[in-house]
Amino acid sequence: MVPSPLKPLAKAIYHRLFRLHLRVRLWCADRVGMPVLDVPLPPAILRYRATESLSVPLFLKVGQGCANLVQRHVSGMGIDFANVRRVLDFGCGCGRTIRWFLRDCGDVEFHGVDADTDAVDWCDTHLRPGHFLAIAPDPPLPYAAEYFDVVYCISVFTHLNESMQDIWFTELRRVLKPGGVLLLTVYGKAAASELDAEEVSMLRSSGFVHKRSPKLKGLVPDWYQTSWHSREYILDRLSAGFEEVRYSIIPDGLQDVVVARKSGCG
Numbered sequence: 512m513v514p515s516p517l518k519p520l521a522k523a524i525y526h527r528l529f530r531l532h533l534r535v536r537l538w539c540a541d542r543v544g545m546p547v548l549d550v551p552l553p554p555a556i557l558r559y560r561a562t563e564s565l566s567v568p569l570f571l572k573v574g575q576g577c578a579n580l581v582q583r584h585v586s587g588m589g590i591d592f593a594n595v596r597r598v599l600d601f602g603c604g605c606g607r608t609i610r611w612f613l614r615d616c617g618d619v620e621f622h623g624v625d626a627d628t629d630a631v632d633w634c635d636t637h638l639r640p641g642h643f644l645a646i647a648p649d650p651p652l653p654y655a656a657e658y659f660d661v662v663y664c665i666s667v668f669t670h671l672n673e674s675m676q677d678i679w680f681t682e683l684r685r686v687l688k689p690g691g692v693l694l695l696t697v698y699g700k701a702a703a704s705e706l707d708a709e710e711v712s713m714l715r716s717s718g719f720v721h722k723r724s725p726k727l728k729g730l731v732p733d734w735y736q737t738s739w740h741s742r743e744y745i746l747d748r749l750s751a752g753f754e755e756v757r758y759s760i761i762p763d764g765l766q767d768v769v770v771a772r773k774s775g776c777g
């Protein structure tokens with residue numbers, strides 16, 4: 512056991528070594544043979560920022576799984592993807608999900624936005640025929656009200672603090688058409704095993720926990736941390752601006768899915 516006065520020092524050394532080790536792995540990952548794909552693969556650092564993993568098969572498998580999940584849950588709200596006009600991937604990162612929609616999108620316009628300018632630049636250069644924009648971490652989005660039929664956010668609200676979360680719910684609702692659907696993923700019960708006893712108790716009492724990661728200091732922006740939600744909390748929060756809100760637990764998944772329909776009257 513490390514004596515308690517030395518614990519913070521031991522932790523700081525561990526986190527420093529973790530970051531150094533990660534930088535070396537990222538450097539190596541871009542230099543080993545990469546598979547040749549019909550849609551190019553983003554560099555390791557961009558994949559890592561989106562997935563906290565360097566595995567290429569995992570990046571592809573999870574991205575395809577997310578695209579299927581979006582399609583399934585949006586269809587479950589009565590919206591046929593083939594017949595919509597515009598879809599927004601809010602927090603698209605390096606395009607892990609949108610790349611699968613762009614392969615066969617017909618007349619549907621797919622847009623992606625993110626505060627990570629490197630990721631957006633990469634998408635803009637490599638993922639056709641998508642429309643990509645780098646945005647500020649705070650609203651507004653550069654789109655007219657009621658511009659999108661569907662807005663989806665994979666692993667985005669799992670990172671925002673409560674005030675950012677609330678202003679983005681309002682903004683995403685603004686850009687949705689009446690009757691349009693917002694889909695987002697959250698860390699729910701299955702992911703709560705990563706919390707300590709005090710945090711679990713906070714999740715139970717307030718429904719929301721936002722936790723800093725000292726390990727990733729300097730690798731991700733400071734405002735980008737990890738959040739957990741209870742089912743009741745998120746249903747209540749979204750019910751204020753949306754007429755129908757559904758929560759689904761994904762079997763074997765760490766993240767749950769929430770879909771919310773904007774009222775047909777605007």
Ligand SMILES: C[S@@+](CC[C@H](N)C(=O)[O-])C[C@H]1O[C@@H](n2cnc3c(N)ncnc32)[C@H](O)[C@@H]1O
Nearest residue numbers: 561602603604607625626627647648665666667
């Ligand atoms: C875990 S990554 C997921 C990326 C992508 N959705 C995916 O599933 O691969 C979260 C993304 O949300 C973006 N993001 C988080 N907060 C944001 C904000 N306030 N404005 C714009 N982008 C944000 C981050 O930059 C990051 O790319």
